[in-house]
Amino acid sequence: MKTLLFLIILNVSLFSKVDIYLSHTNIKHGTTFAVVLQSEKKLSQAPNVIYKNKTFQMFTINGSIKKYRVFIPVDYHSKLKIEHVQVTYKSNNSLIKKNFEIEIIDGNYKQNEIIKVSKGKVSLSKKNKLRSQNEYDTVYKNVYSKITPYDLTQNSFFSSPIDSQITSHYGNARVYNGTTKSYHTGTDYRAKVGTNIHATNNGVVALTMDRFYLGKVVYIDHGRGAFSYYAHMSSFAVKEGQKVKKGQIIGKSGKTGRITGPHLHYAFRLYNTTVDPLQYEEVYNKILKYY
Numbered sequence: 001m002k003t004l005l006f007l008i009i010l011n012v013s014l015f016s017k018v019d020i021y022l023s024h025t026n027i028k029h030g031t032t033f034a035v036v037l038q039s040e041k042k043l044s045q046a047p048n049v050i051y052k053n054k055t056f057q058m059f060t061i062n063g064s065i066k067k068y069r070v071f072i073p074v075d076y077h078s079k080l081k082i083e084h085v086q087v088t089y090k091s092n093n094s095l096i097k098k099n100f101e102i103e104i105i106d107g108n109y110k111q112n113e114i115i116k117v118s119k120g121k122v123s124l125s126k127k128n129k130l131r132s133q134n135e136y137d138t139v140y141k142n143v144y145s146k147i148t149p150y151d152l153t154q155n156s157f158f159s160s161p162i163d164s165q166i167t168s169h170y171g172n173a174r175v176y177n178g179t180t181k182s183y184h185t186g187t188d189y190r191a192k193v194g195t196n197i198h199a200t201n202n203g204v205v206a207l208t209m210d211r212f213y214l215g216k217v218v219y220i221d222h223g224r225g226a227f228s229y230y231a232h233m234s235s236f237a238v239k240e241g242q243k244v245k246k247g248q249i250i251g252k253s254g255k256t257g258r259i260t261g262p263h264l265h266y267a268f269r270l271y272n273t274t275v276d277p278l279q280y281e282e283v284y285n286k287i288l289k290y291y
Contacts, residue, residue: 020087020098023283028107030076030171030183031279032270034287035087036061037068047089056271059224061291062155069287071226071280073273076171076183078104109171109183132212142207143219143227144272152203152223156246157288158281161200161230161266162253164189170267170276185274186231186267191253193262197230199244200266200281208236214265215256220244228277231265232257 023034035049037058042065049056051072058068085100168188191197203220206227210216214231218238221227234254238244255262268277 018089018091018096018098020100022085022100022102023287024102026103026105027074028276028279029074029078029080029104030107030109030274031276032071032073032283033102034069034071034283035085036287036291037087037089038291039066039089039091041091042066043068044090044093047087050086050088052083054271057149059149059151067291069291071224071270071284071287073270073275074104075273080104080106107171109173110169111173128212135209135211138209139207139211139219140272143221143229144269146206146221147225147271148204148221148223150223152221153201153246155288156202157285158201159198159246161198161228162189162191162195162264164191164195164264166190167263170278186229186265187277189264189266191262191264193234193252193254195253195264196249197233197251197253197264199246199248199250200228201246203228203244205238205240205242205244205250208238208240211257213258215259216251216254217257218250220250225271226280227269229267229269231267232259232263 017040019038021036027033035058037047047058047068049058049070049072056070056072058070061067061069082101082103085102087098087100089096166187167190168184170184170187172184199220201222203222205218206221207219208217216233216236217229217231218233218236219227219229230250232254233251234256236251238250244250253262253264266277268275268280270280
């Protein structure tokens, strides 16, 4: 009996206490959830989260190798079903796996938002099709495929890019000229031409360019797979590679690209997945506040 008791106590002492927190158990398609891990003892290496056969490395919180977090995108086209989330970490050279479930639910986005634009912005010529594809390739190379392995926000909360009314929310199903259907990949703000646009958080300008659909657009790298971007601008106030501070003016609003009138299209890309920018900011700010 004494031997058995000793073995039980020894087994308990081998593993440190680890708490794992998921920000959501139900998550709308097109949004973001967070995973936070806190360990009683230091971990020898960063833990990982496996979601839909993709592995996401967790990153330290304030440099502590006892606390880690990661933000994970749920694609807009995800099926509405139960998905498995697995958190893996090492403790005393043993690989520990913790399994969770998360339900993808309907975002109930607005349907059939009617948009009228010039015919050439819907039925593209061969020249514009090639231009659009080349632009996407450039953005993928310089933005979407990049993951800066450290935080560029400097633990700063996200804020609004402009103090104005929202005219169209993320996720709305759109019908262009009665035929072409898509969904709204960002949040639109009312903004007359020449209105100052502000960086929503600290980061580095990854790219500025004039795109067929988005017009003049600025992409800001916030680190760890997160990019914000600001479209239909009339002019830039920053350049590629430049460090920017939250609230800094990065350019002025305009009516470039495929538009019905002047406004700001604010969007977010996380691990090469488009997500609701305002919901991402809400989750990010919440995690930053409590951890």
